[in-house]
Amino acid sequence: MHDICLLSLLSPDIQGDNSSPASSNSGETLLSSVPTTLDECLERFTRPEPLGSESKIKCNKCRSYQESTKRLTVKKLPIVVCFHLKRFEHSLRSRKISNIIQFSTEIDMKPFMARSSSTCDNRYSLFAVVNHSGSLHNGHYTCYIRQQQDQWFKCDDAWLTKATAEEVLSSEGYLLFYHKKVLEYS
Secondary structure, three states: OOOOOEEOOOOOOOOOOOOOOEEOOOOOEEOOOOOOEHHHHHHHHHOOEEOOHHHOEEOOOOOOEEOOEEOOOEOOOOOEEEEEEOOEEOOOOOEEOOOOOEOOOEEEOHHHEOOOOOOOOOEEEEEEEEEEEEOOOOEEEEEEEEEEOOEEEEEEOOEEEEEOHHHHHOOOOOEEEEEEOOOOOO
16 A cells, blocks of 8 residues: 655655554544545654564663654754655556645644744745646646735646635645744744
8 A cells, every 4th residue: 555645854755554553642543544634644754653673772771672662753843844745656566646635724833843832833824836737657747826815826837827725725736835924033
């Protein structure tokens, strides 16, 4: 089974454990199915992952080898974040992955941060979406861009046409670009 999860500044391949449900970082049970939303992709990307019995770590206190887990989180958020949805599978049978991943015009990154900070605003606003139509071997790229709060345009080669937020949010989505809603200065 293929995995459509995103790469968020880190790695293109995210392997899920298909044998049992995993606990999410919010305490819910997350079944090992294909995610359908950007939040589910982020949840899957940042959930704790057991390292297995072959990767035991020696405990400094009791000096015995203990099984452990790892968890990928975001330490510091950039001004602009790009989520790359894995749309192409290259294995014995290469193909395009066309599963719909729902995304919204706003996203809160707080649940995916290494440490929660009440002073930082971790909300982002969608400002561009790149789409790919076609197959693995040939296709066409288009882009939706936002000029103002709710003014969207579709870029298709030399053509620039008005678009609606509904068109943007119902598009397949290959690259999703979000910018921070509030900039903090240190």
